[in-house]
Amino acid sequence: MNYRHHIIRNFPPNYPLWKKILANMIFFFAGTIIHHRKNLLTKKDLRRALEKLKKGDIVLTGNLRRASHFIIRGPVTHSMIYIGHRTFIHSIADGVEEVSLHGIFTEYDTMIILRPKTCSRKKTEKAVSEAKNLLGKPYDFEFTSGNEKFYCCELVDYCLKKSGICDGICKKAGPIRPQEFISEVFNIIFLSHNLEIKNHRPFLILPIQKIL
Numbered sequence: 501m502n503y504r505h506h507i508i509r510n511f512p513p514n515y516p517l518w519k520k521i522l523a524n525m526i527f528f529f530a531g532t533i534i535h536h537r538k539n540l541l542t543k544k545d546l547r548r549a550l551e552k553l554k555k556g557d558i559v560l561t562g563n564l565r566r567a568s569h570f571i572i573r574g575p576v577t578h579s580m581i582y583i584g585h586r587t588f589i590h591s592i593a594d595g596v597e598e599v600s601l602h603g604i605f606t607e608y609d610t611m612i613i614l615r616p617k618t619c620s621r622k623k624t625e626k627a628v629s630e631a632k633n634l635l636g637k638p639y640d641f642e643f644t645s646g647n648e649k650f651y652c653c654e655l656v657d658y659c660l661k662k663s664g665i666c667d668g669i670c671k672k673a674g675p676i677r678p679q680e681f682i683s684e685v686f687n688i689i690f691l692s693h694n695l696e697i698k699n700h701r702p703f704l705i706l707p708i709q710k711i712l
Contacts, residue, residue: 556624562610
């Protein structure tokens with residue numbers, strides 16, 4: 501998981517040069533740090549998350565210190581799937597890869613753990629298997645549908661559909677936002693200390709004074 505500025509080289513075969521240049525420009529500006537501050541996730545959050553995490557859980561995180569937060573908005577800006585053994589699969593600019601729990605807690609600021617309300621062990625294993633099969637796929641800088649490249653939410657949604665857990669989270673046209681996974685399909689298993697639910701609705705409030 502490398503968020504430092506570098507050249508992205510993982511693209512689909514025969515990808516146009518101008519698209520490669522544009523993708524690298526997007527990565528450079530979106531990954532720029534705009535708030536120089538300590539990470540908000542705590543050791544207590546880490547312990548609580550470890551107690552809750554189960555294979556197949558969908559994990560939403562917020563990288564609120566970077567410029568991408570202005571584009572994605574909301575308390576969570578990223579999504580991934582937990583495959584067990586403190587390891588997740590997600591898609592970032594370099595493509596689909598594994599990341600450790602330690603890597604998550606040193607980079608991100610908020611966390612939500614979601615678990616399907618109705619899901620068999622077979623479907624859970626299928627979702628994890630589908631995620632593993634996508635390792636190495638390029639990032640989808642164009643946010644289009646398909647199975648050759650994936651942005652983070654597209655990866656998670658693809659695994660949910662292929663495993664039969666649900667028919668897909670987002671029914672509207674356009675990219676899926678991480679917060680859209682907070683739906684009737686899932687139970688909210690864990691919230692980091694800096695998030696809270698009001699009126700028992702799936703609407704998350706991040707105290708602004710805590711992130712500035």
